[in-house]
Amino acid sequence: xxxxxxxxxxxxxxxxxxxxxxxHQTWNHNNMFWYRQDLGHGLRLIHYSYGVQxxxxxxxxxxxxxxxxxxxxxxxxxxxxxxxxxxVYFCASSEASSRETQYFGPGTRLLVL
Amino acid sequence: GQSLEQPSEVTAVExxxxxxxxxxxxxxxxxxxxxxxxxxxxxxxxxxxxxxxLEETGRFSSFLSRSDSYGYLLLQELQMKDxxxxxxxxxxxxxxxxxYQLTFGKGxxxxxxx
Numbered sequence: 001x002x003x004x005x006x007x008x009x010x011x012x013x014x015x016x017x018x019x020x021x022x023x024h025q026t027w028n029h030n031n032m033f034w035y036r037q038d039l040g041h042g043l044r045l046i047h048y049s050y051g052v053q054x055x056x057x058x059x060x061x062x063x064x065x066x067x068x069x070x071x072x073x074x075x076x077x078x079x080x081x082x083x084x085x086x087x088v089y090f091c092a093s094s095e096a097s098s099r100e101t102q103y104f105g106p107g108t109r110l111l112v113l
Numbered sequence: 114g115q116s117l118e119q120p121s122e123v124t125a126v127e128x129x130x131x132x133x134x135x136x137x138x139x140x141x142x143x144x145x146x147x148x149x150x151x152x153x154x155x156x157x158x159x160x161x162x163x164x165x166x167l168e169e170t171g172r173f174s175s176f177l178s179r180s181d182s183y184g185y186l187l188l189q190e191l192q193m194k195d196x197x198x199x200x201x202x203x204x205x206x207x208x209x210x211x212x213y214q215l216t217f218g219k220g221x222x223x224x225x226x227x
Contacts, residue, residue: 031213033214033215035217040219041219042200042217042218042219042220043156043200043202043217044217045214045215045216048213048214050213056214058214059216090155090156092156094213096213101146101158101161102156102158102215103158104155104156104157105155106154106155107155
């Protein structure tokens with residue numbers, strides 16, 4: 001069955017370190033998204049991609065970057081981790097022709113000390 | 114930019130009906146979605162409305178009024194497993210072309226009590 005996976009599921013790091021969160025989907029979806037979820041803020045869009053070599057900034061992109069070298073993967077990099085980036089990170093994907101349905105990965109809990 | 118408003122918490126009795134409202138402000142509206150998220154889990158898609166009216170999927174229904182910038186999610190015959198957070202999300206579009214990213218509300222935590 002097609003799926004979307006994230007790794008690691010839990011991560012503890014120190015401020016200033018570079019961290020990369022992986023997202024892999026086997027749906028063959030063109031669209032991929034990264035969100036962060038914090039209490040009181042719901043889901044906020046960090047970056048998104050509509051296809052290979054395409055990346056776009058979302059609402060809260062400062063301090064984050066993504067790259068899209070193939071259809072299946074959209075890794076999220078925190079260039080220099082900050083305590084404010086402690087959060088739960090969700091990756092999602094959708095078909096290019098889909099009106100709305102995004103399929104979410106299980107999430108990564110990141111703690112920056 | 115977009116903004117969405119929904120109640121932060123709702124409590125309802127098992128077997129009852131509950132309605133979760135969502136109002137939105139957006140520069141270009143394309144559709145309204147609803148997602149469910151259980152504690153510790155990932156959001157999962159429930160429904161989508163692009164046109165005015167009611168969409169029904171089993172015990173769940175979703176309504177949209179584009180003229181009022183308003184929608185709601187209706188949950189019938191509530192079960193304990195419906196205790197979760199529910200998010201409305203707007204898909205923005207301009208000139209008939211929709212983008213694919215969503216802007217989410219902050220979520221409504223539904224507690225179903227016996």
